[in-house]
Amino acid sequence: MNTTIAHITFRGMLGRRRALLLFLLPGILLLLAVALKATGNDTQDSGAAILWTFGLAVLLPLLSLIAGTGVIGPEIDDGQIMYVLTKPISRSSVILTKYLCAVALVAVFAVLPVWLAGAIVLGPSSDLPLSFAVGAFLGGLAYCAVFTALAVATRQAVTVGLIYALVWESLVGNFAPGTQTLSIQQWALSIVDRLSSSSLINATVGLPLSVVLLVLVTAAALALATTRLRTLTLTSAD
Template sequence: MNSTIAVITFRAMLGRRRALLLLALPLMLVVMAVALRITGNDDLDVSANVLQRFGLATLLPLLALIAGTGVIGPEIDDGQIMYVLTKPIPRPVIVLTKLAVAIVLVWAFAAVPTLLSGMILSAGGTEGMGPAFTVGVLVGGVAYSAVFVALAVVSRNAVTIGLLYALVWETLLGNFAPGAKSASIQQWALSVTDTLTGATAVKSTVDLAVAVPLLVAVTVAGTLLAAVRLRSLSVASAE
């Protein structure tokens, strides 16, 4: 970790425009939970559906995409990353610092609102579903962040590719193709949630014994890929 890089990255990510993007989706989730609670439509099945469909399946990947690509992608696009690369800072340290910032942002803007929404809904006091989804968001946020940071380093079209993965592969194809559903960070995170709650409305297609190693493997692979690619950017610049 490099504190200077972390501070600069936090400042850039929490600027007015990006802060609005980071706040919009969590606010919608909390408002939805409040509305359901006020109208009495907050039974266990509805609560599970809201926390899974909007919290875990929509809010989490989109926020991770914004944070993961935002912490390093703009610097690569405008060439500012080369200023950082000229400093005597190991490339893995740069990547780990950027990844740590992305994870903190995802936890703050996705996990906290998920927990709050779960407490507002009946899920907060039933089968521990609110805290269970929060843990799922926490672990899923780490993996998503690693993937999207790696995408931002590898491709200038990281946002487009990330949207295709999150919305097409995990959401659209995942509803029709069992293979696509099982090979998704969303389902791996849902497996953790499923283990932590006894609610029958929460069901993952992947066993925990498979989901956890896959979450770890994707996180490590994404981090290593970003570090290797960042090193090649430095070499290309020197040439």
């Protein structure tokens, strides 16, 4: 990991307007949690529902999309990435640094709020908050890798990412259950299902397959991003 690139990346991410979404989305989740607690609707059902339908299905993929594309996409669009690529830094180091920055942002702005929201609604006795936080973190690893690769591969990364997260995972997945095998959200949910003792969580993809797919997709996406970044250098040089 290159600390200089990481510093520039964090400064750029937190200084852009899109950074407002990093605070807005988790803020909505926490407000919902506080509202449920204040109105006496802090049941297992409501807690699981808010962590699943908003935390895992909306907050996590959207924050991962913002972070994964934001750490490198704007630099490619405006040509600033070439200043980095002309330095004696390996392309794999650039991608790994950008990826870890995205993961750190997701951990702070998605995983932590998911745990905190669950703790507010369900209290310390429930294992759901930690289960969802672990699932969100592991799912975020794959999401960030995929969206970082998309940002290197295409300038329509945000559009493609939204189609995957909101159309494929949420819409198509509900009407065609077989497609859930190709859903990062479902892979993360299988981890939540295993860690939690709650009968309210029922994953449609088995844990062994989910773990294998999470690892394979993350590794393949990072490899693709590195390869595409090398190609980007050659194309620009021509």
